[in-house]
Amino acid sequence: MSEPRIIFIGAGNMARAIIAGLRRRGIAGGDIAVHAPHLERREALAREFGVISRAAEAVPVAADATVVYAAKPKQIGTILPSWRAALEAGPGIFLSLAAGVTSASLKRLLGPKVPVLRCMPNTPAQIGAGMTTLYADASVTAEQRAAAEAILAAVGRCLWLEDEGLMDAATALAGSGPAYVLLFLEALEDAGVFQGLPRATARILAQETVLGAARLAKEAQMAPSNLRHQVTSPAGTTAAALAVWEEGLRALAQRAVQAAVDRGRALAQMTEEHNQ
Ligand SMILES: NC(=O)c1ccc[n+]([C@@H]2O[C@H](COP(=O)([O-])OP(=O)(O)OC[C@H]3O[C@@H](n4cnc5c(N)ncnc54)[C@H](OP(=O)(O)O)[C@@H]3O)[C@@H](O)[C@H]2O)c1
Numbered sequence: 001m002s003e004p005r006i007i008f009i010g011a012g013n014m015a016r017a018i019i020a021g022l023r024r025r026g027i028a029g030g031d032i033a034v035h036a037p038h039l040e041r042r043e044a045l046a047r048e049f050g051v052i053s054r055a056a057e058a059v060p061v062a063a064d065a066t067v068v069y070a071a072k073p074k075q076i077g078t079i080l081p082s083w084r085a086a087l088e089a090g091p092g093i094f095l096s097l098a099a100g101v102t103s104a105s106l107k108r109l110l111g112p113k114v115p116v117l118r119c120m121p122n123t124p125a126q127i128g129a130g131m132t133t134l135y136a137d138a139s140v141t142a143e144q145r146a147a148a149e150a151i152l153a154a155v156g157r158c159l160w161l162e163d164e165g166l167m168d169a170a171t172a173l174a175g176s177g178p179a180y181v182l183l184f185l186e187a188l189e190d191a192g193v194f195q196g197l198p199r200a201t202a203r204i205l206a207q208e209t210v211l212g213a214a215r216l217a218k219e220a221q222m223a224p225s226n227l228r229h230q231v232t233s234p235a236g237t238t239a240a241a242l243a244v245w246e247e248g249l250r251a252l253a254q255r256a257v258q259a260a261v262d263r264g265r266a267l268a269q270m271t272e273e274h275n276q
Helices: 013-024 039-049 073-079 081-088 103-110 123-127 142-155 164-175 177-194 199-220 224-230 237-245 249-275
Strands: 006-009 032-035 052-054 066-069 093-096 116-120 130-136 156-160
Touching: 006 013, 013 032, 013 039, 013 123, 013 142, 032 039, 039 052, 066 081, 066 142, 073 081, 073 103, 073 249, 081 103, 093 103, 093 142, 103 116, 103 249, 116 142, 116 164, 123 130, 130 142, 130 164, 142 156, 164 177, 164 249, 177 199, 199 224
Parallel strands: 006 032, 006 066, 032 052, 066 093, 093 116, 130 156
Antiparallel strands: 116 130
């Protein structure tokens, strides 16, 4: 049997989401291996998706393999050194999902020869509607970028960042973003209930409205403000509500994303110190 070409370190939520996407895309289970310490977790993936389940220990990897780091950022300093020799024998690539762990740190752990790429997916990846940002430095070839993107494209849309420094902002917007939208959904639902709608009705109205507006914004390829003006009659109901939202929504969005960036940088600093 040939060696698996996609090797996951970690069998948690994100590994599961990506494996499900890869299998939906027709990648054979035998092309994917999962390394994790707990037998039950990785065996569950093996049963559900037909992937190869392996103990956490590093093994030699096929020359064209992609090793995907899907364990916790804090553990990267203890896990990666054992994979260094296998990756250095290369020319496989290393794709890290670890939030806040920079390319410089990855190269320090794996050595300068291993092509390293970073990515930040988000939780809608679980249903194939993820938004992933990727970053690789200039030493990574177009083919290596395409190999990494093909994996993440199985769970949604991919965008490349040219500046690694923007990864914190992208993480604060899209990585944490699904939670902001869920909070907004909850608030809209509650406001509908306050006006007398049954909760189940308010929930459906809020969900479909947010989904429909996001699809409209995406498909119309227009700035959201233009679309908003089209549905805002002078002195109408939408104008009355928008005046209230404008009292604080933009400032809150700025502060919320800034808070996520600040916290992300603080956690990255702690991870960096932990992994030294
Ligand atoms: N969840 C998200 O929304 C999200 C979004 C973007 C990026 N990420 C990133 O994705 C990564 C994984 O997150 P997650 O939410 O999937 O975490 P998770 O569910 O906690 O999974 C972590 C996995 O790491 C495994 N692990 C622990 N020690 C290991 C070792 N020595 N060798 C191999 N595997 C080991 C665990 O194994 P056992 O199962 O055997 O305990 C577990 O399967 C993190 O770096 C995170 O920053 C997550």
